[in-house]
Amino acid sequence: MSNFKFLFFTAIKPAMIKLIGSAYFLFLLTPFLLGQSLSQTAKVSWGAELREPSNSTLTKVIAKTSDGLYALRLKQSTTLEGFKAYVERFDEKMNLERSEELELKYNGKVRKFEDVIRLGGQFYLLTSFHNQVQKKNYLLSK
Structure with a gap:
């Protein structure tokens, strides 16, 4: 069984490894890119200066x-x-x-x-x- 794993990894060409790595990177990046499209703009409203009690x-x-x-x-x-x-x-x-x-x-x-x-x-x-x-x-x- 260990010979099979060794043969499988030696059969993958370097170009294929780059392609798999790029696809994996894009797969991980997708949630971050989609999350930005769902964000909302913040609305800030300022009031009068607040005087806080001491301590x-x-x-x-x-x-x-x-x-x-x-x-x-x-x-x-x-x-x-x-x-x-x-x-x-x-x-x-x-x-x-x-x-x-x-x-x-x-x-x-x-x-x-x-x-x-x-x-x-x-x-x-x-x-x-x-x-x-x-x-x-x-x-x-x-």
Whole structure:
């Protein structure tokens, strides 16, 4: 069987190897070329300059709607609790409409903020809690 493989590869001429290599290259290049034809032009809309509260940062856009967007703001807490998290609603001109602090305490314990996601039109707050007695970490959603 090994003699057959050796004979097969010696029977391929260098011109055939170039042809196969070129065809393989074009095959790999095709998705990249077609992907460019499906791209859309970006639309950027600038609003007024945003004055951020001190020690805070907009960290991510949670969701984009037809009339604005929801963003996540994290603020460094002055206590040992870590971060305070806020969901902020901006209109289409990037004017702040609403800001709501997310409650990170549960039964008197502080949970660690992980993320906020929007799924099916609903917001989900993901937090974690380390139970020192059971030596387990829990991921909680609200």
